[in-house]
Amino acid sequence: MFSIPGLKVISLTDAAAARIREIAARSDDGALGLRVGIKKGGCAGMEYTFDVARDVRPGDEVVEENGAQVIVEGKAVMFLIGTELDFKVDKLSSTFVFNNPNQTSACGCGESVSITPRKDVETTA
Numbered sequence: 001m002f003s004i005p006g007l008k009v010i011s012l013t014d015a016a017a018a019r020i021r022e023i024a025a026r027s028d029d030g031a032l033g034l035r036v037g038i039k040k041g042g043c044a045g046m047e048y049t050f051d052v053a054r055d056v057r058p059g060d061e062v063v064e065e066n067g068a069q070v071i072v073e074g075k076a077v078m079f080l081i082g083t084e085l086d087f088k089v090d091k092l093s094s095t096f097v098f099n100n101p102n103q104t105s106a107c108g109c110g111e112s113v114s115i116t117p118r119k120d121v122e123t124t125a
Helices: 014-026 074-080
Strands: 010-012 033-040 046-053 061-065 068-072 083-089 094-099 103-106 113-115
Touching (some): 010 014, 010 061, 010 068, 014 033, 014 068, 014 083, 033 074, 046 068, 068 074
Parallel strands (some): 010 083, 033 068
Antiparallel strands (some): 033 046, 061 068, 083 094, 103 113
């Protein structure tokens, strides 16, 4: 487990928590919530990933807030500490939005980002 006093890996807005609860409730195969992570890709170097969480893997960080559960992939924790996950709906789309203080830039299309990992993180047992 990782910690910085006063910071969670990810916090959820009410809208994000409601959408995650809805996704889990609609799942036919026992979804726990939402799995988030990062991967290399795009013109800015990294992309956020989303999937329905069906299990917790070694190294994952589990965040429960407002009745919703987010599983953060272990390799993504250092990049996401302090992030707020929101869910936005407009006339043409709906999407999860990362408000990540570690994000240093984004590409013009909004699909990829550049993120600097946190260095002031303590590992706890």
